[in-house]
Amino acid sequence: MNSSLKLFLRQKKAVAGFIIIVALWLMAVMAPVIAPNDPAERVGRSHQPPTVEHYFGTTKMGRDVYSQFVWGARSSLAVGFATGLFITALGTVIGLVSGYFGGRIDATLDLLTNAVLVIPNIPLLILLASFAGTVGPLAIMAIIALTSWPWGARMTRAQTMALRNREFIVAARMVGEPSWRIIFVEILPNLVPLIGINIVGSIIYAIVAQTTLEYLGFGDPLNVTWGTMLYNAQNSSAIIVGAWWDICAPAAGIAIVGLGLALLNFTFDEVANPQLRSGPALSRWLRLNRRRMRELEAAR
């Protein structure tokens, strides 16, 4: 445990990403302490630039952008992370079942996976959302999860198929373990790095999709999130009147989450696939290699 912690701490990018995500979550959890005002309360005049009282200025409605930013993080992060987990769970189960059983089950599930994969997601989301009217966070979660599991399912299926005929699985089958136990106890633990990549990727996707839907006006306007903040700012033509703080705060929030998750994902990718590595260890190795080549040249 200690050594894997050290391994993690040596990855600067992963540590940076981890710190960003933890800091944002802390901010969201501590919202009542660090932003005690009600984010929906009118506290000043319309579109005031940042001051000491209102760190991020005010919106068109005279609400405090800072409180909205802090409280919006709660909903945005919670929905994004929960949806990401949900997408991964769905994709992993479908991929495992499809890859393990093979045959007709696999043919059907794989066809379904590929079919949902090629349907453009955002237009489908908009169709569902516009028939549902204004939708709450739960509906947004469900809609996003149901349209975006195939990506993870495909990766999981390929990995499962590679594992299916390994000796320890065959042995488990011969001992007479039931299929569910083989899938979840024997195969699943081997897929952990893959699931990690899948979770981070899905959270990124969920946050992008959620922001897009809310920005287009499908979110619940009374629920303060970064997406609805963008929507309100756009509707009050904040950019045109020069109220950059109104747009910048939520945009920066989303961009920073994206940055943190991307740094984590980059490291996960490198851990799962050492070929892709680019960190300090690799440069050291390349340098040694080059020096040896030079020595060989000189010797000749």
Place this chain on the structure above:
Amino acid sequence: MHIPLRRIGIYCVAFLFAIVMNFAVPRLMPGSPVDGMIAQLGPRATPAAIEAIKARFGAVEQPIWQQFIDYVWGLARFDLGQSVKYYPQTVTEVLARSTGWTAFLVVTAIIFSLCVGVSLGAVAAWRRGGRFDAFVSPFSVVLIAVPPVIVALATLFTFGVSLRWFPVGYAYDPNLDPGLNFTFFGSVFAHAIMPVLTLSPYLIGEFQTTMRSSMISVLGEDYVTMGRAKGLGETAVMFSYAARNAMLPVLTNLALMLGAVFGGSIVTEIVFNYPGLGLTLFTASVARDYPVIQGQLLLMTLATLGANLLVDMIYGLVDPRIREARA
């Protein structure tokens, strides 16, 4: 041209899925969308149009399979229904107006990003572990994670509103008459710069990442060593030997990403008020113009499937191993 039957099967299922979604969603959702649409049409609507809307959204006394057959039969005749917002026009007419602009934006952005992303990925893989790689590769992953909304708003604010370098709306200067002259093309070009720059970062990030990882595995192949052994220059080995083969996974990825590109173009067109499919979809969704929203989904699904089919065909042409095997 030979395409595996399985691929065709997948595309058929995907298209059927889109049709079934269009058919089933309005019938499953609580509350009927029909009354709202008829109310919005108001006195303009003819009884025939009202009947058509009722039939399309299931407010008729008919068994469900009969409704479905009618619906599919209508689609087969390119009858996507009446637009509610632009009433006397049909959905086909509304979509036809904007499809060209979106196609123009998306294709330009893809070509631009393909050039940039693939070169960056190839060079990063070639100099793996170097300073270039250490900066560009993580940066690409970040580009993928930033939603197009943010990129669009940042571009609009910086280059459109603050610096005033580029025009901030429409596809061309509304004072110009569309025609085949340089002023008009110049205007179209100037208006497309910001939307294309907004669509590109995500694509560049994706292409760079895919290209880098595929190039890294190609660099280990014997034919690359062979190229070096023949005494070819760095650039020749990098581009004619390694990059050419490493391109194949990028092509596959491109086809799968097209759905996401459409998603990005929707947001981009709304932010820049660009008269493409995305803006049409947005105005339709605000006006609850369901037939247009449905037509949009079918059109975008068709476009994605078409692109996938195209990639399947190009794949055979680009990959000499597949080409030779068939000959």
